Amino acid sequence: MALVNEHFLKLPNNYLFSDIAKKVNAFRVSHPKKDIIRLGIGDVTQPLPQASIEAMHKAVDELANKNTFRGYGPEQGYDFLIDAILKNDYASRGVHLEPSEIFVSDGAKSDTGNIGDILRHDNSIGVTDPIYPVYIDSNVMCGRAGVLEDGKWSNVIYLPCLSENNFIPSIPNRRIDILYLCYPNNPTGTVISKAELKKWVNYALENDTLILYDAAYEAYIQDPEIPHSIYEIKGAKKVAIEFRSFSKTAGFTGVRCGYTIVPKELTAATLTGERIPLNRLWNRRQCTKFNGTSYITQRGAEAIYSPEGKEQTKATINYYMTNAKIMKEGLESTGLKVFGGENAPYLWVKTPRGISSWKFFEQMLYEAHVVGTPGVGFGPSGEGYIRLTAFGERNDCEEAMKRIRKWIL
Amino acid sequence: MALVNEHFLKLPNNYLFSDIAKKVNAFRVSHPKKDIIRLGIGDVTQPLPQASIEAMHKAVDELANKNTFRGYGPEQGYDFLIDAILKNDYASRGVHLEPSEIFVSDGAKSDTGNIGDILRHDNSIGVTDPIYPVYIDSNVMCGRAGVLEDGKWSNVIYLPCLSENNFIPSIPNRRIDILYLCYPNNPTGTVISKAELKKWVNYALENDTLILYDAAYEAYIQDPEIPHSIYEIKGAKKVAIEFRSFSKTAGFTGVRCGYTIVPKELTAATLTGERIPLNRLWNRRQCTKFNGTSYITQRGAEAIYSPEGKEQTKATINYYMTNAKIMKEGLESTGLKVFGGENAPYLWVKTPRGISSWKFFEQMLYEAHVVGTPGVGFGPSGEGYIRLTAFGERNDCEEAMKRIRKWIL
Numbered sequence: 001m002a003l004v005n006e007h008f009l010k011l012p013n014n015y016l017f018s019d020i021a022k023k024v025n026a027f028r029v030s031h032p033k034k035d036i037i038r039l040g041i042g043d044v045t046q047p048l049p050q051a052s053i054e055a056m057h058k059a060v061d062e063l064a065n066k067n068t069f070r071g072y073g074p075e076q077g078y079d080f081l082i083d084a085i086l087k088n089d090y091a092s093r094g095v096h097l098e099p100s101e102i103f104v105s106d107g108a109k110s111d112t113g114n115i116g117d118i119l120r121h122d123n124s125i126g127v128t129d130p131i132y133p134v135y136i137d138s139n140v141m142c143g144r145a146g147v148l149e150d151g152k153w154s155n156v157i158y159l160p161c162l163s164e165n166n167f168i169p170s171i172p173n174r175r176i177d178i179l180y181l182c183y184p185n186n187p188t189g190t191v192i193s194k195a196e197l198k199k200w201v202n203y204a205l206e207n208d209t210l211i212l213y214d215a216a217y218e219a220y221i222q223d224p225e226i227p228h229s230i231y232e233i234k235g236a237k238k239v240a241i242e243f244r245s246f247s248k249t250a251g252f253t254g255v256r257c258g259y260t261i262v263p264k265e266l267t268a269a270t271l272t273g274e275r276i277p278l279n280r281l282w283n284r285r286q287c288t289k290f291n292g293t294s295y296i297t298q299r300g301a302e303a304i305y306s307p308e309g310k311e312q313t314k315a316t317i318n319y320y321m322t323n324a325k326i327m328k329e330g331l332e333s334t335g336l337k338v339f340g341g342e343n344a345p346y347l348w349v350k351t352p353r354g355i356s357s358w359k360f361f362e363q364m365l366y367e368a369h370v371v372g373t374p375g376v377g378f379g380p381s382g383e384g385y386i387r388l389t390a391f392g393e394r395n396d397c398e399e400a401m402k403r404i405r406k407w408i409l
Numbered sequence: 410m411a412l413v414n415e416h417f418l419k420l421p422n423n424y425l426f427s428d429i430a431k432k433v434n435a436f437r438v439s440h441p442k443k444d445i446i447r448l449g450i451g452d453v454t455q456p457l458p459q460a461s462i463e464a465m466h467k468a469v470d471e472l473a474n475k476n477t478f479r480g481y482g483p484e485q486g487y488d489f490l491i492d493a494i495l496k497n498d499y500a501s502r503g504v505h506l507e508p509s510e511i512f513v514s515d516g517a518k519s520d521t522g523n524i525g526d527i528l529r530h531d532n533s534i535g536v537t538d539p540i541y542p543v544y545i546d547s548n549v550m551c552g553r554a555g556v557l558e559d560g561k562w563s564n565v566i567y568l569p570c571l572s573e574n575n576f577i578p579s580i581p582n583r584r585i586d587i588l589y590l591c592y593p594n595n596p597t598g599t600v601i602s603k604a605e606l607k608k609w610v611n612y613a614l615e616n617d618t619l620i621l622y623d624a625a626y627e628a629y630i631q632d633p634e635i636p637h638s639i640y641e642i643k644g645a646k647k648v649a650i651e652f653r654s655f656s657k658t659a660g661f662t663g664v665r666c667g668y669t670i671v672p673k674e675l676t677a678a679t680l681t682g683e684r685i686p687l688n689r690l691w692n693r694r695q696c697t698k699f700n701g702t703s704y705i706t707q708r709g710a711e712a713i714y715s716p717e718g719k720e721q722t723k724a725t726i727n728y729y730m731t732n733a734k735i736m737k738e739g740l741e742s743t744g745l746k747v748f749g750g751e752n753a754p755y756l757w758v759k760t761p762r763g764i765s766s767w768k769f770f771e772q773m774l775y776e777a778h779v780v781g782t783p784g785v786g787f788g789p790s791g792e793g794y795i796r797l798t799a800f801g802e803r804n805d806c807e808e809a810m811k812r813i814r815k816w817i818l
Contacts, residue, residue, distance in 0.1 A: 002528065015696075060469065069457075069660075072663060106700070106703075110699055210411035270412070285417075289522030291519065
């Protein structure tokens with residue numbers, strides 16, 4: 001008798017974004033003529049960099065010709081892309097990695113979701129709270145998160161990030177086996193300084209903790225003092241896996257490309273205390289359950305490292321960060337307290353007078369016709385906040401701010 | 410202390426294809442002037458259909474323009490592709506599926522590897538032997554395969570497919586929870602008749618067995634009596650998940666696209682006997698750990714269902730199947746016994762005089778300078794066979810046959 005993985009059944013049936021969609025639809029049915037502005041989901045709106053477009057056309061043409069055709073590529077990604085990553089994203093910041101420490105994939109969601117394959121099912125998990133839901137849900141699915149009790153998972157340690165602690169999680173006084181950190185942070189849009197990140201690396205070194213560091217939004221960092229990679233911190237190669245994505249860096253949400261760094265020095269233990277290099281295990285996982293990323297996509301990703309590509313991606317990031325500035329100023333002018341948006345494309349807005357996230361979401365939808373994401377959807381510490389993204393069209397961002405001003409003031 | 414998933418450590422360190430590569434390299438070093446023909450790895454050589462090329466150029470251009478740009482697509486795939494699949498691959502054969510029963514992915518390797526996520530770790534596994542190694546390795550990684558003893562995994566039931574039983578696996582007299590079937594078969598190139606497949610569906614219905622049916626090579630079927638989909642058998646929707654791939658159908662090995670069918674009627678049990686629809690679990694798995702397949706790729710896949718696309722893919726498949734015919738005749742003319750190659754792009758060659766797979770592999774490399782894949786690499790019942798693929802260039806296939814004739818006769 002085939003048996004299901006019952007851990008899946010522990011997942012609540014409601015999905016944040018489908019709940020939002022239902023509420024938005026209900027509004028549309030009752031207000032068919034109202035024009036809604038969506039600043040909820042973190043999807044980009046601007047076209048791909050021209051350099052990527054040209055590179056992908058060229059790649060498509062190569063596949064049309066027997067002499068330049070490419071079939072299966074390396075599961076770990078093509079050297080041309082790995083070399084560009086090493087040189088531009090790491091060596092330029094003084095971080096030296098070997099090509100075999102980089103694994104190109106179809107995106108950070110796949111990698112952050114699949115990384116648990118190489119880890120024991122009973123490791124304890126730590127997360128900053130609020131958090132990108134994939135980290136927790138993927139652990140629930142394999143039983144690692146435990147059971148849900150009063151909105152929290154029993155084997156997950158939540159590190160609250162609130163305005164009260166300036167969104168800096170406190171080092172816990174207990175050991176965590178696996179810790180997820182995401183900086184610049186989704187959903188709060190806040191960043192971590194080198195000094196604070198150093199504390200976490202030291203904690204991990206002392207406690208034999210594995211840090212899963214999601215740096216999908218690093219391209220949005222404006223402040224030169226903020227680290228882009230955890231490997232800028234000494235010792236981090238011994239304790240951290242880093243995830244990167246081209247989705248927000250270069251508009252690849254629909255093209256699908258990211259990469260994961262698993263340093264050779266990084267090990268985890270067996271029950272008998274033997275140290276096992278995680279690079280070898282992740283390589284085996286990828287070779288067995290993945291067959292590489294589209295050649296066309298990889299050529300498109302390589303092109304963002306060309307001089308033209310860099311200029312074009314920078315221009316798009318500037319566009320979104322100008323949106324963020326306009327939104328931040330607009331929201332603050334209404335008296336709202338706004339976090340993030342300076343080194344990240346997300347604005348984390350405190351609801352006024354302790355209104356709940358969902359209540360504020362509904363009010364903003366019905367009064368201003370603007371859709372955000374209720375902060376509580378990202379975890380218990382998100383209650384009383386709402387997330388807005390800066391990935392919209394400029395006109396929409398400006399119009400949304402006008403509407404919110406008119407509604408609130 | 411972060412702990413590794415120790416099941417990974419049970420996997421043998423030697424990989425079939427890297428062992429082959431090492432032996433080929435050793436030959437090259439000692440025979441630098443010899444021209445080697447590679448008929449080992451199942452990768453295609455012919456360019457993509459022109460219809461796909463044109464569709465992908467168009468898709469790339471859409472992503473270059475703000476008004477036609479697409480970001481995140483549905484995790485399950487775009488409707489345009491799902492509709493084309495439903496209509497052309499299923500309705501045309503009298504199989505009626507709903508769009509939500511189809512999950513487009515980046516390839517059958519990912520799906521056959523990841524499907525285990527939704528199933529309990531202690532289900533028993535059945536495989537036809539020899540077999541595509543991903544089925545077993547992905548089960549080893551989560552502990553489901555048990556331990557390796559004398560070349561077999563303790564929780565895996567092997568169903569030998571040999572010339573002696575005409576490569577038709579016998580229905581076992583014990584219950585299997587999860588059964589992998591692959592038809593047309595990789596590596597043997599053999600197919601299954603409707604009557605034989607019906608026996609398996611009935612076995613599954615009687616024993617509450619989940620069949621994981623890999624039909625990645627269905628486009629190569631020439632005989633109109635051979636089923637392309639397991640759902641051509643009555644009752645199969647209650648017991649089977651089907652995997653399909655565009656890799657061999659349309660040369661997508663480097664572009665990455667496949668799909669998986671999880672019928673709504675298909676359920677598996679909890680420990681208490683509750684029936685859970687697997688469609689819901691797979692949907693949740695994909696929404697959590699996957700972010701959809703490249704838009705460009707999906708447009709390329711859609712195009713193979715256009716009249717031009719169908720003609721072009723058919724022409725390429727005919728090219729490979731003509732290779733297969735030439736190879737089969739060439740090999741048989743030397744007195745070798747050859748299976749497969751009539752409804753599949755693989756030839757499964759019995760080594761003469763009981764020579765081992767690796768011995769024959771080495772002899773063929775050193776005497777004829779032709780690379781195949783030792784059958785034993787696909788499982789114990791592959792010993793005494795070698796696999797050749799028909800995916801090469803015509804000239805290479807012809808030349809390889811000349812060399813093999815010269816060597817053997």
